[in-house]
Amino acid sequence: MKSHVLLLLLLAIASQARTVRVTPKMELAFLTTTAKGEQPYWNHIGRSEGASTHTITIVPKLRSDAAAQCDSRLMEVSTPSSPKYGQYLSMTEANRLFRSRGNIQKVNLNLHKPTDQVQVKDWLKQNELEYTMEGDFFRVKSSVEKIEKCLSAEFHDFNSTDGRKILRAAEYTLPSHVESSIDFISGIVNFPTKGKRDFKTTTLKKRQDGTVTPATLNSVYNIKDNNVASQKSTQSLFEALGQQFSSGDLTDFQEEYNVSVNPVANIIGSNNGWYCLLNPNNCGEANLDVQYIMAVAQNSPTTFWVIDENSNDPFLDWVVALAKDSNPPLVHSISYGSIVSEEPRDDLLRYNTEICKLGLRGVTVMVASGDDGVANFEARNDASQCGFNPSFPATSPYVTSVGATQGPESGSAEIACSSATGGIITTGGGFSINFKRPAWQETVVSNYLKNGPNVPPLNLFNSTGRGYPDVALLGLNYEVYIDRFATPVSGTSASTPAFAGMITLVNGKRLSAGKPPVGFLNPALYKLATSEKVFNDVTSGENNCCAQGGPCCQYGFTASLGWDPLTGLGSVDFEALSAALLKM
Numbered sequence: 001m002k003s004h005v006l007l008l009l010l011l012a013i014a015s016q017a018r019t020v021r022v023t024p025k026m027e028l029a030f031l032t033t034t035a036k037g038e039q040p041y042w043n044h045i046g047r048s049e050g051a052s053t054h055t056i057t058i059v060p061k062l063r064s065d066a067a068a069q070c071d072s073r074l075m076e077v078s079t080p081s082s083p084k085y086g087q088y089l090s091m092t093e094a095n096r097l098f099r100s101r102g103n104i105q106k107v108n109l110n111l112h113k114p115t116d117q118v119q120v121k122d123w124l125k126q127n128e129l130e131y132t133m134e135g136d137f138f139r140v141k142s143s144v145e146k147i148e149k150c151l152s153a154e155f156h157d158f159n160s161t162d163g164r165k166i167l168r169a170a171e172y173t174l175p176s177h178v179e180s181s182i183d184f185i186s187g188i189v190n191f192p193t194k195g196k197r198d199f200k201t202t203t204l205k206k207r208q209d210g211t212v213t214p215a216t217l218n219s220v221y222n223i224k225d226n227n228v229a230s231q232k233s234t235q236s237l238f239e240a241l242g243q244q245f246s247s248g249d250l251t252d253f254q255e256e257y258n259v260s261v262n263p264v265a266n267i268i269g270s271n272n273g274w275y276c277l278l279n280p281n282n283c284g285e286a287n288l289d290v291q292y293i294m295a296v297a298q299n300s301p302t303t304f305w306v307i308d309e310n311s312n313d314p315f316l317d318w319v320v321a322l323a324k325d326s327n328p329p330l331v332h333s334i335s336y337g338s339i340v341s342e343e344p345r346d347d348l349l350r351y352n353t354e355i356c357k358l359g360l361r362g363v364t365v366m367v368a369s370g371d372d373g374v375a376n377f378e379a380r381n382d383a384s385q386c387g388f389n390p391s392f393p394a395t396s397p398y399v400t401s402v403g404a405t406q407g408p409e410s411g412s413a414e415i416a417c418s419s420a421t422g423g424i425i426t427t428g429g430g431f432s433i434n435f436k437r438p439a440w441q442e443t444v445v446s447n448y449l450k451n452g453p454n455v456p457p458l459n460l461f462n463s464t465g466r467g468y469p470d471v472a473l474l475g476l477n478y479e480v481y482i483d484r485f486a487t488p489v490s491g492t493s494a495s496t497p498a499f500a501g502m503i504t505l506v507n508g509k510r511l512s513a514g515k516p517p518v519g520f521l522n523p524a525l526y527k528l529a530t531s532e533k534v535f536n537d538v539t540s541g542e543n544n545c546c547a548q549g550g551p552c553c554q555y556g557f558t559a560s561l562g563w564d565p566l567t568g569l570g571s572v573d574f575e576a577l578s579a580a581l582l583k584m
């Protein structure tokens with residue numbers, strides 16, 4: 001059994017039908033038996049207690065043309081040559097613009113056309129379900145009994161091999177007017193993806209030569225001043241899966257590496273630094289993220305944004321929270337991802353539109369491209385999972401996806417990071433299967449497909465999709481303080497906060513010059529690649545191998561002149577990048 005995610009299949013609705021049956025692709029039964037000797041991830045316990053409380057998130061539909069409209073508006077505000085460059089929307093404007101007004105035909109007796117939100121609201125009220133509005137989203141927190149009655153569903157308890165407990169149903173039924181008013185509901189049939197994970201690998205070796213410190217990043221990428229020029233230039237780290245940072249380690253790190261000693265300014269969610277003492281794996285990602293983003297962009301007010309480890313869906317909770325935050329941090333670093341083929345497609349499409357809306361508001365999102373080359377983390381322990389398995393949100397066309405390089409940390413030339421060349425991890429990259437290639441990367445990606453060395457057979461991957469990553473930075477052996485000791489940590493998880501910090505520095509300069517932040521960066525980055533010397537092209541390396549210990553698969557991509565699906569446009573000369581972005 002490859003995927004344990006149940007996909008919603010919306011059956012065609014006859015126009016007179018009062019209800020639509022929503023049936024998942026797989027039945028609950030597979031969870032109670034062990035498929036082909038594999039350990040099932042979620043174990044069935046039994047029928048849920050009617051009096052227990054359950055939470056579901058209802059995502060009302062946007063206007064039917066929201067995705068296309070958002071895309072074209074985003075290009076206007078993010079393309080440097082456009083007259084609307086940098087003219088961002090407020091939260092209220094961005095939300096209102098794409099909110100659905102409902103289907104006129106269905107409400108022909110009403111003078112007012114109810115919005116899809118109103119349809120959902122009325123239905124929840126009729127069924128006496130307790131809910132709160134989180135921006136445009138509904139968070140229903142009610143008794144199992146009431147939710148079951150309303151959805152004609154039957155909930156069962158499951159626990160997972162990592163100790164979590166959830167409630168799920170095999171199927172549910174919605175009235176057709178409600179069904180047509182929502183994109184999806186989280187927390188009923190879909191199981192949290194087994195494989196969401198962070199992209200870092202810790203090697204418990206002691207300090208050694210060939211490591212990366214804040215000073216290495218400054219010298220390799222030509223950063224002259226790490227002090228952010230405006231306090232309005234804010235940055236944030238997305239964290240999930242139980243990662244917590246240690247403020248003691250952060251202070252030790254800042255003192256040791258001559259970084260301005262500053263705490264994290266803002267914690268959203270809860271953080272317990274002592275988790276680190278229980279098990280250094282609980283803070284490896286989080287400590288790496290806070291230590292490096294705050295070392296590259298010093299004195300920027302930094303937010304540690306933790307999604308609860310029991311969340312049904314960390315990305316959904318993150319987009320919901322941002323969609324109702326009128327003043328969010330300007331740069332977000334996400335070192336997490338999941339395997340696209342295991343996520344419900346409707347959910348991905350909607351997250352993507354929400355990320356687009358953030359771009360309209362001038363927010364920049366950076367995402368790690370993954371550590372297992374073209375395959376994904378499931379292949380690390382199972383060579384039968386080799387193949388082209390893109391990651392999300394790295395393949396969203398509205399994020400800047402960051403890959404990893406190696407070499408300069410030990411004085412050699414910068415090449416794509418690969419476990420085959422001692423890199424511990426292998427830079428993720430490839431092509432989206434959901435989102436087509438955006439215009440801003442058309443020239444360089446088609447050039448790669450035509451002229452790149454050893455391009456795998458085109459029938460093996462989706463060459464029409466959005467190519468990723470966009471840029472790459474060192475990803476090998478960052479010195480991170482974990483439980484009081486400098487520990488080398490590797491991954492696109494390291495490259496991502498480092499690049500995010502650089503963009504916070506750029507925003508600082510722009511804001512102090514009275515200009516808007518850079519927002520969605522890619523149209524500007526790909527433009528600069530043709531005109532100015534801001535990128536260090538990385539032209540050597542392959543990404544057919546998984547992270548250390550995993551297999552090397554038959555196919556992967558090979559780095560080339562210009563853009564390639566290992567290192568994107570390359571690494572950067574920060575001073576040149578910053579000067580060019582400041583001019584825009």
Ligand SMILES: *[C@@H]1O[C@H](CO)[C@@H](O)[C@H](O)[C@H]1NC(C)=O
Nearest residue numbers: 043045159160161162163164
């Ligand atoms: C799941 O719950 C059952 C019954 O409560 C228990 O016996 C089992 O050990 C739990 N399994 C895990 C992996 O936590």
Ligand SMILES: *[C@@H]1O[C@H](CO)[C@@H](O)[C@H](O)[C@H]1NC(C)=O
Nearest residue numbers: 213214215255256257258259
């Ligand atoms: C730290 O900064 C001080 C003062 O600027 C300088 O003298 C010292 O060499 C620096 N140390 C390191 C390790 O960079």
Ligand SMILES: *[C@@H]1O[C@H](CO)[C@@H](O)[C@H](O)[C@H]1NC(C)=O
Nearest residue numbers: 433434435436437462464465
């Ligand atoms: C390839 O990607 C496009 C989007 O660019 C998508 O519409 C199509 O379904 C994908 N094909 C496959 C086989 O995944």
